[in-house]
Amino acid sequence: MKKFYLNLLFSILAALVMNALDMVYHLATGWAVHLNYVAIKLTVILFTVWMITQFIGIGKEEGVVASVIGPFMFYVYYVFAGATLNRTIFKIDEQFWFFFLHLSLMLIAYFSLLNFIQSKSHWIRTFSFILIASFASIALDLLYTMIKMRLQGIDEETAARLMTFSLILIPIIAYFVAALIGVLIERLFNKKYLDTAFATILSALIIGFFTKDFMHAVFSFVFIGIVYHIIHTCKKRIMNEG
Amino acid sequence: MKIKGWFILGIAAGIIGSFYEFVPRKAIKSIAEFLLFDINLFGHRIRHNDLILFGALMLIISSVSLYKVYKLRKRKK
Numbered sequence: 001m002k003k004f005y006l007n008l009l010f011s012i013l014a015a016l017v018m019n020a021l022d023m024v025y026h027l028a029t030g031w032a033v034h035l036n037y038v039a040i041k042l043t044v045i046l047f048t049v050w051m052i053t054q055f056i057g058i059g060k061e062e063g064v065v066a067s068v069i070g071p072f073m074f075y076v077y078y079v080f081a082g083a084t085l086n087r088t089i090f091k092i093d094e095q096f097w098f099f100f101l102h103l104s105l106m107l108i109a110y111f112s113l114l115n116f117i118q119s120k121s122h123w124i125r126t127f128s129f130i131l132i133a134s135f136a137s138i139a140l141d142l143l144y145t146m147i148k149m150r151l152q153g154i155d156e157e158t159a160a161r162l163m164t165f166s167l168i169l170i171p172i173i174a175y176f177v178a179a180l181i182g183v184l185i186e187r188l189f190n191k192k193y194l195d196t197a198f199a200t201i202l203s204a205l206i207i208g209f210f211t212k213d214f215m216h217a218v219f220s221f222v223f224i225g226i227v228y229h230i231i232h233t234c235k236k237r238i239m240n241e242g
Numbered sequence: 243m244k245i246k247g248w249f250i251l252g253i254a255a256g257i258i259g260s261f262y263e264f265v266p267r268k269a270i271k272s273i274a275e276f277l278l279f280d281i282n283l284f285g286h287r288i289r290h291n292d293l294i295l296f297g298a299l300m301l302i303i304s305s306v307s308l309y310k311v312y313k314l315r316k317r318k319k
Contacts, residue, residue: 040295047299051306056313069305077298080263081291 003054009234010058010113011050014066015042016227017109017132020139022102024172027165034160035146040077045070045106058117063110071102109135117235126183133179133227134172137203140223141171144216170210171220178203178224196228245314252307259300262293 019042026033048070052062078094108131116128145167149159182199200221208217243251261270267290270277279288 043295044298044302048302048306051302052309055306055310065309069302069309073298073302073305076263076301077294080297081294 006234007050007053009230010053011046013132013136013227013230013234014049014106014109014113015046016136016139017112018045018070018102018106020135020142021105021108023142024135024138024168025101025105027163027168032160033142033146033163034156035143035150036156038143038146040081041074044074044077048073049110058114060111060114063107063114067103067106067110070106071099074102075099116231129231130176130179130183132231133182133199133224134175136227136230137175137179137220137224138168138172140227141175141220142168144219144223171207174203174206174210174220175224177206182228196225196232199228200225245311245318248307248310248314252304252311255300255307256304259297259302259304261297263297263301267293 019038022041023033023038025031049066052066052069056062075094075096075098112128112131115124116132119125119128146159146163149162154162178199181202182195185198186195203224204217204221207220208214211217267278279293281288
């Protein structure tokens with residue numbers, strides 16, 4: 001059961017970071033991002049990474065195989081599934097070249113996690129930690145934004161139009177700054193959980209101040225808290241096992 | 243599970259996954275209508291895209307099983 005829980009946490013982190021990198025790329029380059037496709041992408045990537053981690057293991061070769069199988073199955077899904085968005089209006093990542101983009105993003109996500117857990121270099125571990133913590137929080141934040149739009153009754157096409165890079169710019173900056181300051185605080189005071197406390201409060205303050213959305217600030221506090229908890233649990237257990 | 247078990251799982255999941263992924267809906271309907279699972283599950287109607295997702299997940303199980311076979315054979319050598 002412990003192994004299952006650990007592998008699940010590892011897979012959740014890999015899937016979240018990959019999807020966040022993908023969503024940020026799409027929004028920055030003007031491709032549509034909408035809840036249905038993100039949910040499918042998360043499911044396929046999470047299931048692939050979990051299957052490989054649970055039944056084969058964690059390693060470099062496993063990372064490369066997971067990075068090929070996940071995005072390829074996702075591409076296959078895209079080719080055969082029916083359209084849920086009007087593809088004459090919205091640009092969707094269904095072309096074959098996106099397979100290579102998804103593969104590279106998956107490699108970045110998986111190897112950041114692997115380096116964070118296994119690398120002996122302090123700087124590589126710190127850089128990986130900032131990347132994982134900030135992008136996993138960005139993924140949860142974007143999911144929150146899309147689910148909120150769905151609950152408000154906004155239809156899919158309008159929601160896809162509203163999802164722009166300017167909408168996520170503040171959360172991206174907030175999570176990056178929070179993760180960075182968290183790491184610095186940990187280095188300065190060397191106190192357990194102080195980085196989590198600073199990062200959660202700081203991200204909530206930045207988002208609350210710039211968006212003037214209290215609920216968004218509360219959720220950002222929760223998201224970065226969840227992500228930090230997953231990362232620390234994951235690392236502690238892998239270190240204990242290994 | 244041993245090599246044989248993983249291999250059988252890989253082939254079986256590959257066949258089921260390919261069936262739902264690549265065979266058109268009309269062809270599945272002409273074989274047997276119940277294969278489309280046209281039912282309500284916890285208030286959610288099973289649509290064509292759900293079957294495609296099921297097919298993709300089965301193909302993932304198949305690929306991982308065959309990769310496991312490769313790893314076990316490599317370890318055996």
